[in-house]
Amino acid sequence: MKNVPYRLYLTEEQMPKQWYNLRADMKEQPDPMLNPATLKPICKEELYPIFCRELAHQELDAETRYVDIPEEIRQMYRVYRPSPLIRAYNLEKELGTPAKIYYKFEGNNTSGSHKLNSAIAQAYYAKKEGMKGLTTETGAGQWGTALSEACAYFNLPLTVFMVKASYEQKPYRKAVMQTFGAEVIASPSNQTQVGRAILANDPNTTGSLGCAISEAIERAVSSDGYRYVLGSVLNQVLLHQSIIGLESKTAMELLDEYPDIIIGCAGGGSNLGGLIAPFMQDKLLGKANPYFIAVEPASCPSMTRGRYAYDYCDTGKVTPMARMYTLGSGFIPSANHAGGLRYHGMSPIVSKLYHDGYLDEARAVEQTKVFEAATLFSRVETILPAPESSHAIRVAIDEALKCKETGEQKTILFGLTGTGYFDMTAYAAYHEHRMTDYIPTDEDLQRGFDALPNVPGAQE
Amino acid sequence: MKNVPYRLYLTEEQMPKQWYNLRADMKEQPDPMLNPATLKPICKEELYPIFCRELAHQELDAETRYVDIPEEIRQMYRVYRPSPLIRAYNLEKELGTPAKIYYKFEGNNTSGSHKLNSAIAQAYYAKKEGMKGLTTETGAGQWGTALSEACAYFNLPLTVFMVKASYEQKPYRKAVMQTFGAEVIASPSNQTQVGRAILANDPNTTGSLGCAISEAIERAVSSDGYRYVLGSVLNQVLLHQSIIGLESKTAMELLDEYPDIIIGCAGGGSNLGGLIAPFMQDKLLGKANPYFIAVEPASCPSMTRGRYAYDYCDTGKVTPMARMYTLGSGFIPSANHAGGLRYHGMSPIVSKLYHDGYLDEARAVEQTKVFEAATLFSRVETILPAPESSHAIRVAIDEALKCKETGEQKTILFGLTGTGYFDMTAYAAYHEHRMTDYIPTDEDLQRGFDALPNVPGAQE
Numbered sequence: 025m026k027n028v029p030y031r032l033y034l035t036e037e038q039m040p041k042q043w044y045n046l047r048a049d050m051k052e053q054p055d056p057m058l059n060p061a062t063l064k065p066i067c068k069e070e071l072y073p074i075f076c077r078e079l080a081h082q083e084l085d086a087e088t089r090y091v092d093i094p095e096e097i098r099q100m101y102r103v104y105r106p107s108p109l110i111r112a113y114n115l116e117k118e119l120g121t122p123a124k125i126y127y128k129f130e131g132n133n134t135s136g137s138h139k140l141n142s143a144i145a146q147a148y149y150a151k152k153e154g155m156k157g158l159t160t161e162t163g164a165g166q167w168g169t170a171l172s173e174a175c176a177y178f179n180l181p182l183t184v185f186m187v188k189a190s191y192e193q194k195p196y197r198k199a200v201m202q203t204f205g206a207e208v209i210a211s212p213s214n215q216t217q218v219g220r221a222i223l224a225n226d227p228n229t230t231g232s233l234g235c236a237i238s239e240a241i242e243r244a245v246s247s248d249g250y251r252y253v254l255g256s257v258l259n260q261v262l263l264h265q266s267i268i269g270l271e272s273k274t275a276m277e278l279l280d281e282y283p284d285i286i287i288g289c290a291g292g293g294s295n296l297g298g299l300i301a302p303f304m305q306d307k308l309l310g311k312a313n314p315y316f317i318a319v320e321p322a323s324c325p326s327m328t329r330g331r332y333a334y335d336y337c338d339t340g341k342v343t344p345m346a347r348m349y350t351l352g353s354g355f356i357p358s359a360n361h362a363g364g365l366r367y368h369g370m371s372p373i374v375s376k377l378y379h380d381g382y383l384d385e386a387r388a389v390e391q392t393k394v395f396e397a398a399t400l401f402s403r404v405e406t407i408l409p410a411p412e413s414s415h416a417i418r419v420a421i422d423e424a425l426k427c428k429e430t431g432e433q434k435t436i437l438f439g440l441t442g443t444g445y446f447d448m449t450a451y452a453a454y455h456e457h458r459m460t461d462y463i464p465t466d467e468d469l470q471r472g473f474d475a476l477p478n479v480p481g482a483q484e
Numbered sequence: 485m486k487n488v489p490y491r492l493y494l495t496e497e498q499m500p501k502q503w504y505n506l507r508a509d510m511k512e513q514p515d516p517m518l519n520p521a522t523l524k525p526i527c528k529e530e531l532y533p534i535f536c537r538e539l540a541h542q543e544l545d546a547e548t549r550y551v552d553i554p555e556e557i558r559q560m561y562r563v564y565r566p567s568p569l570i571r572a573y574n575l576e577k578e579l580g581t582p583a584k585i586y587y588k589f590e591g592n593n594t595s596g597s598h599k600l601n602s603a604i605a606q607a608y609y610a611k612k613e614g615m616k617g618l619t620t621e622t623g624a625g626q627w628g629t630a631l632s633e634a635c636a637y638f639n640l641p642l643t644v645f646m647v648k649a650s651y652e653q654k655p656y657r658k659a660v661m662q663t664f665g666a667e668v669i670a671s672p673s674n675q676t677q678v679g680r681a682i683l684a685n686d687p688n689t690t691g692s693l694g695c696a697i698s699e700a701i702e703r704a705v706s707s708d709g710y711r712y713v714l715g716s717v718l719n720q721v722l723l724h725q726s727i728i729g730l731e732s733k734t735a736m737e738l739l740d741e742y743p744d745i746i747i748g749c750a751g752g753g754s755n756l757g758g759l760i761a762p763f764m765q766d767k768l769l770g771k772a773n774p775y776f777i778a779v780e781p782a783s784c785p786s787m788t789r790g791r792y793a794y795d796y797c798d799t800g801k802v803t804p805m806a807r808m809y810t811l812g813s814g815f816i817p818s819a820n821h822a823g824g825l826r827y828h829g830m831s832p833i834v835s836k837l838y839h840d841g842y843l844d845e846a847r848a849v850e851q852t853k854v855f856e857a858a859t860l861f862s863r864v865e866t867i868l869p870a871p872e873s874s875h876a877i878r879v880a881i882d883e884a885l886k887c888k889e890t891g892e893q894k895t896i897l898f899g900l901t902g903t904g905y906f907d908m909t910a911y912a913a914y915h916e917h918r919m920t921d922y923i924p925t926d927e928d929l930q931r932g933f934d935a936l937p938n939v940p941g942a943q944e
Contacts, residue, residue: 030562033493102490103574103866114563114637132592134868134903176863177574196656199908200868202915203859399663403636406564408594408660443594445905448659455662 031108032275039106040270041093043263046301046373048089049308052380054259054372055347055482058334063479066344074241075260076251078149082260091263093145100144100177101267104133109275110440114404116424123427125420126283127440128272128299129407134200135170137410137442138295139255142264143167146253147174156249157181161211161236164364164412165190165197166442167255172204185211185239189230189359197446211236218242218340232356233367238340256292257337257346257371265298272437273302283314283437285423289415290318290327290386291364293371299439300383307382317423318378318386319415321394322463323361326351326370327386329469332379334479335369347482348375352472358462362391362450363411368472389418390461395454397421398444410442411450488584491568492735499566500730501553503723506761506833508549509768512840514719514832515807515942518794523939526804534701535720536711538609542720551723553605560604560637561727564593569735570900574864576884583887585880586743587900588732588759589867594660595630597870597902598755599715602724603627606713607634616709617641621671621696624824624872625650625657626902627715632664645671645699647826649690649819657906671696678702678800692816693827698800716752717797717806717831725758732897733762743774743897745883749875750778750787750846751824753831759899760843767842777883778838778846779875781854782923783821786811786830787846789929792839794939795829807942808835812932818922822851822910823871828932849878850921855914857881858904870902871910 047053056065071080082091093101112125130138150158157180162168168184175182184206191198191210198208211231212219218238222229229235237254244252255261276282286303288296296318306312320327327349335350337343348369355368370378377383391411398414400421401407409417416438427434444451453459507513516525531540542551553561572585590598610618617640622628628644635642644666651658651670658668671691672679678698682689689695697714704712715721736742746763748756756778766772780787787809795810797803808829815828830838837843851871858874860881861867869877876898887894904911913919 029496031493031566033491036489099573100866106491113559134862134866136905140866173863173866177866196905196908199912199915200905203862203868203908203911205863402594403633403664406560406594406600406633406637408663445596445656445660448656448663451663452659455659 028111028279030113031110032278033108034106034271034274036102038274040267041098042090043093044090044266044270044301044305045085045088045263046304047086047259049305050376051308052376053086054376057344057346058479060345060477073245074252076150076153076155078153079146079260082263083258094148097145097148104140106271107132109272112405115401118400118404119421119424119428121424121428122431122433123424124433124435125424126276126437128268129440130268131407131410131440131443135166135173136445137166137170138265138268138298139167139170140173141267142255142261142294143170143174145264147171147178147180150251151178151180155180155251158251158253159183159240159244160253160255161185161233161240163187163190163233163366165194165446166364168206169197169200170255171253172201172206175206176204182206183243184208185213185236187211187231187233187236193449194446211239213239216242218342222339230359232339234339234353237338238342241338241342256294256367257369259373261294262297262301262371262373265294266301268295268298268439269301269303272299281435282312284434285315285317285436287317287319287416287419287436287438289365289412289439289441290320290370290374291412292367293374295439295441297371297374304377304382316383316385317419318374318383319419320386320388321361321365321415322388322390322461324351324357324366325388326368327378328388331473331476332375333476334482335476337369345477345479346372348372349378351469352475354475355472360460360462362453362459363447365412365415387419389415392454392459392461394418395451395459407440408444409440410444411447413441416440488571488739490573491570492738493568494566494731494734496562498734500727501558502550503553504550504726504730504761504765505545505548505723506764507546507719509765510836511768512836513546514836517804517806518939520805520937533705534712536610536613536615538613539606539720542723543718554608557605557608564600566731567592569732572865575861578860578864579881579884579888581884581888582891582893583884584893584895585884586736586895586897588728589900590728591867591870591900591903595626595633596905597626597630598725598728598758599627599630600633601727602715602721602754603630603634605724607631607638607640610711611638611640615640615711618711618713619643619700619704620713620715621645621693621700623647623650623693623826625654625906626824628666629657629660630715631713632661632666635666636664642666643703644668645673645696647671647691647693647696653909654906671699673699676702678802682799690819692799694799694813697798698802701798701802716754716827717829719833721754722757722761722831722833725754726761728755728758728899729761729763732759741895742772744894745775745777745896747777747779747876747879747896747898749825749872749899749901750780750830750834751872752827753834755899755901757831757834764837764842776843776845777879778834778843779879780846780848781821781825781875782848782850782921784811784817784826785848786828787838788848791933791936792835793936794942795936797829805937805939806832808832809838811929812935814935815932820920820922822913822919823907825872825875847879849875852914852919852921854878855911855919867900868904869900870904871907873901876900
């Protein structure tokens with residue numbers, strides 16, 4: 025094996041020029057999105073009022089294996105990419121593990137996360153197609169910040185519906201979006217029909233991603249020349265995020281390395297799906313057999329305890345239905361849940377891979393254990409990780425400690441999706457021993473399952 | 485000229501293995517630090533109660549041209565370095581300038597600034613010499629965060645006296661330091677004699693760096709096994725920060741480039757002194773003649789309007805006296821001053837170079853103009869700059885616009901010292917048109933000059 029530097033940056037020549045579309049190599053396709061009125065697969069034309077045309081095409085295109093990254097997008101990628109592949113020598117030493125730990129760090133940009141990779145693509149296509157503006161939702165704020173950044177660059181107006189809990193707890197996130205020129209509205213708001221209905225039902229709700237999505241879609245379809253964009257879950261997002269995995273794989277090849285275990289945190293699946301994509305291709309084609317672990321919060325356990333079923337992507341039920349692991353579109357994590365990964369469902373691609381056994385394992389972890397890992401990591405690796413990313417750190421540490429017991433020198437790769445500068449309230453709660461864990465009861469979850477729509481033959 | 489990438493990262497082999505001590509090539513040395521009681525040059529032994537031995541040695545060593553960077557420090561540098569040299573293609577395009585703009589970006593670490601470069605060195609030597617802990621001060625919080633990070637890594641207790649205005653305005657900064665295990669105290673505090681005296685004199689003071697320094701020193705010298713560390717001004721700090729300039733120079737050589745203009749923001753001089761060091765060597769040795777510009781806030785104009793005089797480094801007058809450009813050790817910028825660069829004096833090395841004409845120009849800029857530049861920069865370059873760094877951006881933009889007028893294709897290099905994630909209050913004030921400028925009157929400044937100590941023959 026070659027001498028491995030702490031940080032490996034690809035050169036511009038080594039950076040990917042195409043995204044990789046994992047669906048092209050899947051043995052079975054994810055079940056199609058359905059029109060909730062007809063229960064028939066949705067077609068491109070039905071998506072046009074919501075998404076711009078190229079993105080609607082990408083959403084439904086399961087055939088094209090490699091998609092050229094437009095030069096305008098590659099130019100913007102070069103401003104903050106490549107992201108480094110980092111060998112966690114200090115963490116390995118701290119743990120005393122024989123395992124080799126690598127992480128792909130996507131936090132070196134102002135949005136502080138991998139979300140920018142898809143934000144740039146979505147803003148670019150909207151601008152190219154002459155749109156007047158975009159709407160979106162944001163939870164912890166990473167996606168909203170990323171899209172604000174991208175829209176500022178392409179000079180495109182943006183309205184962000186921000187989950188009320190985050191809007192109130194993260195004023196700095198809001199200020200960053202405003203610096204980039206975005207309009208930021210706390211959700212649920214009284215500016216949309218769906219927001220008013222949700223508020224009428226529960227005036228004290230702190231909001232949810234599903235609710236903010238409903239509001240953003242309503243605003244987009246009712247505003248001339250506006251389209252809606254989403255930062256995760258969608259097939260198009262996983263396509264754009266494949267750059268994470270493609271860069272990682274190239275970097276590991278340069279080091280004569282290949283991961284035995286690949287770990288990603290999983291909220292809507294954007295990072296996980298992007299990170300694993302080219303390695304999953306190897307598995308699907310029988311070239312390699314890495315072990316994939318998706319990590320989710322015990323307080324929002326869509327993969328480990330959810331149903332694989334058709335569900336709405338939003339609380340207001342204005343979206344098409346997707347078949348995915350879901351806790352029900354009305355699910356809201358308990359109030360003590362800090363950080364992101366709070367979406368009720370999971371990317372249909374990731375769900376299908378998990379359901380069919382290609383994605384080997386989903387693991388739920390409790391947040392105090394997550395912040396314990398985050399604190400240890402920050403002290404030895406000097407990066408203050410986002411709570412989301414720290415789910416992957418937790419499991420990477422646990423796997424490395426298993427190697428310490430068994431003596432195996434496994435190669436572990438995980439995705440460090442972003443930084444936690446805007447999550448200091450949660451860090452402070454952890455350090456002051458005010459953070460608690462909450463695992464939903466079976467009864468909690470049953471309420472969500474009872475509300476699932478009825479799609480004959482598809483609800484497991 | 486070679487094809488220039490957006491971001492150039494050195495390999496580990498290309499990274500500097502030695503710091504560069506600019507004093508070894510200066511024609512005339514900065515005037516020595518004086519013992520205020522005797523007005524005689526201070527010796528190493530007098531510094532030992534304050535600094536650990538190796539750092540006291542570095543402080544006074546004007547002969548050693550290159551200092552080996554200990555392997556333990558290089559190991560930690562590799563965790564977050566090299567920092568990229570970035571070609572600002574997008575900014576150039578936005579400005580329509582023929583100038584080529586490069587910046588060295590030091591914000592890709594949790595402390596969010598270049599301060600970590602010296603923090604690691606100072607914590608390392610303290611640990612190596614068996615110290616029990618460290619004390620320091622912090623203003624905007626970059627230095628305190630950096631030192632907290634370094635002390636967490638070397639497992640060394642740390643107490644940070646944080647300027648009260650920042651302590652109250654930047655709770656997240658405080659939380660980051662606490663995450664790294666540091667004790668953070670608002671300054672002035674009632675925990676030191678000097679703090680109590682300052683509070684008795686002005687109970688409503690929002691504090692100053694000079695005051696926090698006094699408290700940190702008092703705490704260090706009165707605690708067994710503790711030493712004091714400072715993030716700027718000192719010769720040792722400029723030595724450690726020379727890594728910025730050394731990496732920049734190597735990167736530019738790889739691109740067959742050499743800067744015509746080099747721009748750095750100037751608070752205490754740590755970034756500026758580090759960035760310019762190897763280029764200044766070229767100038768001192770007659771090998772090249774780049775034009776150096778130091779940029780400071782109009783509200784704290786130590787170089788453009790200060791006296792070149794002996795002064796105390798702190799408000800409580802417990803430090804040795806240094807000859808430097810100073811506004812008087814009691815100077816506090818007006819309350820509307822946002823961000824950092826609020827120190828009353830300037831590094832003696834930088835001061836001497838400026839006084840003798842090697843550092844070509846000091847320029848004061850108003851903060852609304854600084855935030856205007858910061859906002860433009862963030863939108864096109866996708867990095868949200870710290871207010872400190874944005875002083876350099878302002879002047880880089882102004883110089884690039886001059887090139888647009890004259891048609892000159894000058895090569896501009898500036899230091900982008902850090903990120904502004906913790907400065908969103910100031911950004912919000914700017915965007916909501918609540919930010920104002922304040923230029924001190926001559927009378928304001930005269931009060932500071934009247935309080936300068938009397939050192940015959942040295943006060944200009």
